[in-house]
Amino acid sequence: xxxxxxxxxxxxxxxxxxxxxxxxxxxxxxxxxxxxxxxxxxxxxxxxxxxxxxxxxxxxxxxxxxxxxxxxxxxxxxxxxxxxxxxxxxxxxxxxxxxxxxxxxxxxxxxxxxxxxxxxxxxxxxxxxxxxxxxxxxxxxxxxxxxxxxxxxxxxxxxxxxxxxxxxxxxxxxxxxxxxxxxxxxxxxxxxxxxxxxxxxxxxxxxxxxxxxxxxxxxxxxxxxxxxxxxxxxxxxxxxxxxxxxxxxxxxxxxxxxxxxxxxxxxxxxxxxxxxxxxxxxxxxxxxxxxxxxxxxxxxxxxxxxxxxxxxxxxxxxxxxxxxxxxxxxxxxxxxxxxxxxxxxxxxxxxxxxxxxxxxxxxxxxxxxxxxxxxxxxxxxxxxxxxxxxx
Numbered sequence: 423x424x425x426x427x428x429x430x431x432x433x434x435x436x437x438x439x440x441x442x443x444x445x446x447x448x449x450x451x452x453x454x455x456x457x458x459x460x461x462x463x464x465x466x467x468x469x470x471x472x473x474x475x476x477x478x479x480x481x482x483x484x485x486x487x488x489x490x491x492x493x494x495x496x497x498x499x500x501x502x503x504x505x506x507x508x509x510x511x512x513x514x515x516x517x518x519x520x521x522x523x524x525x526x527x528x529x530x531x532x533x534x535x536x537x538x539x540x541x542x543x544x545x546x547x548x549x550x551x552x553x554x555x556x557x558x559x560x561x562x563x564x565x566x567x568x569x570x571x572x573x574x575x576x577x578x579x580x581x582x583x584x585x586x587x588x589x590x591x592x593x594x595x596x597x598x599x600x601x602x603x604x605x606x607x608x609x610x611x612x613x614x615x616x617x618x619x620x621x622x623x624x625x626x627x628x629x630x631x632x633x634x635x636x637x638x639x640x641x642x643x644x645x646x647x648x649x650x651x652x653x654x655x656x657x658x659x660x661x662x663x664x665x666x667x668x669x670x671x672x673x674x675x676x677x678x679x680x681x682x683x684x685x686x687x688x689x690x691x692x693x694x695x696x697x698x699x700x701x702x703x704x705x706x707x708x709x710x711x712x713x714x715x716x717x718x719x720x721x722x723x724x725x726x727x728x729x730x731x732x733x734x735x736x737x738x739x740x741x742x743x744x745x746x747x748x749x750x751x752x753x754x755x756x757x758x759x760x761x762x763x764x765x766x767x768x769x770x771x772x773x774x775x776x777x778x779x780x781x782x783x784x785x786x787x788x789x790x791x792x793x794x795x796x797x798x799x800x801x802x803x804x805x806x807x808x809x810x811x812x813x
Contacts, residue, residue, distance in 0.1 A: 451478045451763060454516035454541070455498060456507045456532055459490025462523025462657065465546035468573060469498055469522050471755035477763065478518065484510040507532060511539040518762065520544045526616075527658030530555040533570070537562035542766055543570045544759060548620040549779035551660035553787060553806040556780040563776060571762040571772035572779035574624045575754030576709045578761065580737040580746065582628075585705065585715060588740065589629065593719065594700030600626050600679040602696040610685030611665035612640070613655055615786055618694060621709045622681055623785040624778060625696050630673040632781065636788035637798040638669035647793065649813040661810035669789045681789075699723060705735075711754030712737065712746060 453472045457464040464470075472478045483500045484507035485491035495503040504510035511519070519541045521532045529550045536543050537559075549572060550556050563570055576582070588594060602622035604614035626633070640647040640663055647663045655662030671679035695708040703719040717740065720730035736744040746753065758774065765772045784802060790809035792799045805812070 448477060448767075451475075451518050452514070452516045453478045453480045453518045453520070454510055454514055455480060455483045455494065455500070455520045455522060456510075457483065457485045457490065457494055458523040458525065458528060459485055459487035459494075462525030462528065462546075463490070464494065465520075465522040465524045466573065467750070467752055467755050468520040468544055468546055469494060471544075471752060471759050472520065473498065474752065474756055475759050475763075478759070481516060482510050482514045508535050511535055511541065515539060516541055517766075518542045518544065522546055525658035526551050526660065530559060533559045534562055537566060537568060540566055540568065542568050542762065544762055545570055545572050545776075545779070547573045547779065547782075548616055548786070549776070549783050551658075552808045553780065553784060553803060556776075556783055557806060560776050560780060567769070569762060569765045569772055570776035570779070571758050571765070572774045572776065572782075573755070573758065574621060574774045574778065574782070575711050575758065576621060576713055577624055577628055577774045577778070578754055578757040579711050579713055580757075581713065581715055581735055584735050584737075584739050585629075585707070588705070588717060588735070589698075589700075593703060593717070594698060594705060595702030595721070596675075597630060597677050597698055597700045599699040600630055600673075600677070600696060601699070602626060602679070602681045603693040604681075604683035605691045605694045606683055606686040607690040608685065609656075610683050610690070611642070611667055612662040613657075613659065614683040615664075615667055615681075615789060616655065616659050616662070617657070619681060619683065619786055620782045622696055623782040624774070625707075625709075626671065626673075626679050626681075626785070627778070627781055629698060630677050630679060633671040633673050633679065633785060633788075633801050635672050635798045635800050636669060636785065636792050638667065638789040638792040640664035640790065640793040641666040647813075649810075652810045652813060661808050663790070663810055667789060669792070671785065703730075707735075710748070710751065711757065712744065712748045 455469045480498045480500045482502040483494045484504040491503045519536045604618045642651045652663045666684040669681045698705040705717045707713045707715040715735040716732045718725045718732045733741040738745045794809045
């Protein structure tokens with residue numbers, strides 16, 4: 423993404439966040455929410471976000487579970503509730519739908535149903551199980567010129583415009599390495615790669631562009647994964663394997679990216695995030711709408727030895743205190759929802775679009791494709807099926 427576009431997009435989100443209600447001047451959007459109690463629920467707040475958007479009104483909610491459905495209707499103040507989401511889409515004809523379940527096994531069908539009824543979508547991450555599914559979802563939305571925003575909250579962080587400016591202004595020098603790790607808790611390995619690695623892959627692309635190739639290896643209990651170790655993943659992930667994964671990506675010029683995850687015995691969750699290493703300094707950050715971001719101008723990458731001082735980057739700038747508050751961790755979702763409305767009205771793509779969701783998934787599945795073939799694989803991948811199903 424170009425620096426000007428990045429800064430403009432983030433500034434627009436912040437401006438919308440603080441704007442007064444524009445109901446009298448601009449149309450109100452009819453919103454519906456699809457949840458699935460017990461099987462992904464309502465994601466990470468993709469339902470309640472619309473309660474805070476002046477120009478949106480939740481008209482209905484769908485959930486096959488009667489208890490969960492009733493609770494959601496109360497929570498969202500939705501006047502109508504349905505057991506069948508297709509029935510809801512057909513009768514309500516909403517303009518925007520939150521496809522909120524966290525589990526992946528339903529994303530493809532739910533999004534295609536939204537396309538059938540002409541609905542724009544706010545979708546929980548990761549996008550879906552396979553690239554073939556992602557391709558179908560994108561083709562359906564392209565056909566009707568619909569917009570889909572993926573819930574990669576960090577991409578929308580107002581702090582990132584200062585990171586992007588530092589990169590563009592050469593504060594870090596030339597970016598030569600990006601390093602990311604998952605939470606490395608009980609999900610360490612394959613589940614960590616899919617569920618949390620999607621955030622890291624999205625950030626790698628944001629800072630370094632599209633990768634050219636991936637070379638990776640997947641291990642389980644110290645041994646190279648074979649088809650005997652492939653299992654059905656939790657939360658509808660689909661085929662899953664490995665408790666230890668190491669992947670290398672080649673970006674443009676001299677930039678390399680690395681992602682690793684393993685089922686850690688000590689220090690789980692402490693390393694989740696991404697680091698950028700440049701020829702003049704380094705930057706480290708977590709994820710979220712207001713991530714912890716620290717910058718040090720030290721070409722040796724050893725500030726303890728050089729005495730270089732770490733500077734925090736916030737939404738206010740470099741070495742400035744944070745001025746925003748993320749109550750209930752809702753800021754990221756609100757920025758995404760507002761940006762989705764702007765994308766609809768300006769016929770542009772959301773900052774975190776369906777193409778970005780597919781690209782992050784492609785980086786993840788490239789890990790398994792490289793392991794399957796025992797060699798680097800070029801991106802985009804030729805194989806659109808799940809690599810583990812072909813082992």
